Amino acid sequence: MSPLDFTVEELDELFDLAEDIERNMGKYATSCLGKKLATCFYEPSTRTRLSFETAMLNLGGSVLGFSDAAASSAVKGESVSDTIRVISCFADICAMRHPKEGAPMVAADRSSIPVINAGDGGHQHPTQTLTDLLTIRSLKGRLSNFTIGLCGDLKFGRTVHSLIHALERYEGINFIFISPEELRVPDYIIDVLKERSIPYEEVIRLDDVMPQLDCLYMTRVQKERFFNEEDYVRLKDFYILNKEKMEQAKPEMMVLHPLPRVNEISVDVDDDPRAAYFKQVQYGVYVRMALILTLLDSVKEKGGKG
Numbered sequence: 073m074s075p076l077d078f079t080v081e082e083l084d085e086l087f088d089l090a091e092d093i094e095r096n097m098g099k100y101a102t103s104c105l106g107k108k109l110a111t112c113f114y115e116p117s118t119r120t121r122l123s124f125e126t127a128m129l130n131l132g133g134s135v136l137g138f139s140d141a142a143a144s145s146a147v148k149g150e151s152v153s154d155t156i157r158v159i160s161c162f163a164d165i166c167a168m169r170h171p172k173e174g175a176p177m178v179a180a181d182r183s184s185i186p187v188i189n190a191g192d193g194g195h196q197h198p199t200q201t202l203t204d205l206l207t208i209r210s211l212k213g214r215l216s217n218f219t220i221g222l223c224g225d226l227k228f229g230r231t232v233h234s235l236i237h238a239l240e241r242y243e244g245i246n247f248i249f250i251s252p253e254e255l256r257v258p259d260y261i262i263d264v265l266k267e268r269s270i271p272y273e274e275v276i277r278l279d280d281v282m283p284q285l286d287c288l289y290m291t292r293v294q295k296e297r298f299f300n301e302e303d304y305v306r307l308k309d310f311y312i313l314n315k316e317k318m319e320q321a322k323p324e325m326m327v328l329h330p331l332p333r334v335n336e337i338s339v340d341v342d343d344d345p346r347a348a349y350f351k352q353v354q355y356g357v358y359v360r361m362a363l364i365l366t367l368l369d370s371v372k373e374k375g376g377k378g
């Protein structure tokens with residue numbers, strides 16, 4: 073599952089459902105009674121795994137799974153393809169995180185149940201993007217006609233890659249990429265923007281563009297994807313958003329971050345009404361509830377295990 077698997081209209085339906093869930097949580101309390109979600113996490117996670125599990129529990133379903141590859145038979149050499157065939161015997165839907173790019177897609181091909189990509193290496197993080205889009209839509213009231221600055225590790229930050237892919241389909245989005253030279257957005261993403269004549273700018277200094285932004289998407293430097301510690305140490309504190317920097321921003325600029333943060337947003341920003349990164353976590357539960365419901369409904373319609 074990638075945000076691009078959905079049309080813009082289907083995304084709108086998903087977000088309408090998520091907003092209805094937010095308003096009427098009780099209405100959905102037994103929607104997944106008897107259903108099981110497996111969370112297969114071969115990489116660490118706090119938010120994604122627990123928000124998937126919270127989402128399924130809120131829907132009246134149950135959860136099973138593993139949170140560490142070392143606690144699974146992957147350590148004995150079992151392939152992802154075999155693992156998902158086994159999981160398909162236990163669960164109705166699976167959320168998978170894997171350090172290898174494309175692993176959840178391989179699993180989806182071999183699976184008889186829906187497999188949701190919960191993050192694959194430095195590639196994509198589609199459900200974080202659904203979370204980001206729902207947060208912007210709910211707080212800003214639209215998903216079009218704004219300037220978004222994406223700041224930090226734009227090379228390894230998979231949430232950034234998924235978000236650009238999703239937003240490039242909406243009208244009037246102006247991208248500003250803010251990163252050190254070594255952590256620029258990959259060329260394959262820039263090529264798509266060029267091909268489609270989507271406006272973008274690449275800058276190094278956050279201060280230079282801060283007053284233009286309607287939304288600032290901060291990211292952590294992805295320590296786990298670096299080949300050497302020295303480069304990480306040199307780049308890790310390249311950007312630190314603090315109260316002083318926020319003074320240059322528009323009064324209604326929204327600050328998002330997929331979290332976890334390290335030093336890139338100072339805690340003194342947390343009380344600023346423009347800081348939306350903890351609200352973003354809550355929207356992640358609503359959108360994952362909507363996604364689980366939508367995918368299980370579609371299995372039922374196809375006459376599968378629903």
Ligand code: CP
Pocket residue numbers: 116117118119120121191197200330331332
């Ligand atoms: N945003 C996100 O993916 O957080 P976790 O790594 O804690 O799941």
